[in-house]
Amino acid sequence: MRAVSQAAAELHRARLDRVPVTPFTDRPDGLDIEAAYAVQAEGIALREAAGERVVGGKLGFTSEAMRRAMGVDSPNYGWLTDAMVVEDGEVDLGILIHPKVEPEIAFVLGSQLEGPGVTADDVLAATAQLAPCLEVVDSRYVDFRFRAADNIADDSSAGLLVLGDPVEASALEGVDLRLVGCVVTVDGAVVHTAAGAAAHGNPAEAVAWMANACGSPLLAGYVVIAGGLTPPVDLVPGRRVTVELDRIGSVGLLATKRGDPCPS
Secondary structure (H helix, E strand, O other), X not given: OHHHXXXXXXXXXXXXXXXXXXXXXXXXXXXXXXXXXXXXXXHXXXXXXXXXXXXXXXXXXOOHHHHHHHXXXXXXXXXXXXXXXXXXXXXXXXXXXXXXXXXXXXXXXXXXXXXXXXXXXXXXXXXEEEEEEEEEEOOOXXXXXXXXXXHHHOHHHOOEEEEOOOEEHHHHOOOOHHHOEEEEEEOOEEEXXXXXXXXXXXXXXXXXXHHHHOOOOEOOOOEEEOXXXXXXXXXXXXXXXXXXXXXXXXXXXXXXXXXXXXXX
């Protein structure tokens, strides 16, 4: 559909040029959820055509805190590509528009998940490893303002991803992920705390929701991040953000701008 292709191309260009666009739901033709996922799919196809590779999936707005923060009333999903993964923990804000970061639990799949009918137990059985994660979200809309359909079209605000060292799922057998504690520090000060249950009541349930909703398999080897556990933290040059997840581990990032000297 031409309108879908045009919307996908507009968001793709907004990301590359770092020039935000007006939300589609503010325009005369509007945008519904079905069309939004079609725009998302075309956007991912554009990234693949440019040489990127899908490496996993992401849940958006699985926590009540995130839904309140952004005025969205239900979860959604998007896709992760290899170009989004930050290997050294240094996040270049110069390639982003509205960078914010949130803590998440990452599931590394050892076997494929495909709906319908996937349960949280199925997710745990398919998970090879778990890892702490900081997702850098970035909206391509003016003033970081959007409705649910806009966010879906924009790949659920996917930006960048910082993963900590993974832990074998077998080492966490018997651990209730709903009760896993989460502590977020900014420049050494604790700013947010939460528990795993903030992600859809159970982060494994969040992953099951995506497997059932997305209409395509979540492949072995994929990293699936289960949704932000706390409200987002704004990123500015020099800011250090760390998340510690009980029994799973910790990971941090340093926000820089290309050409800026790293703070000591």
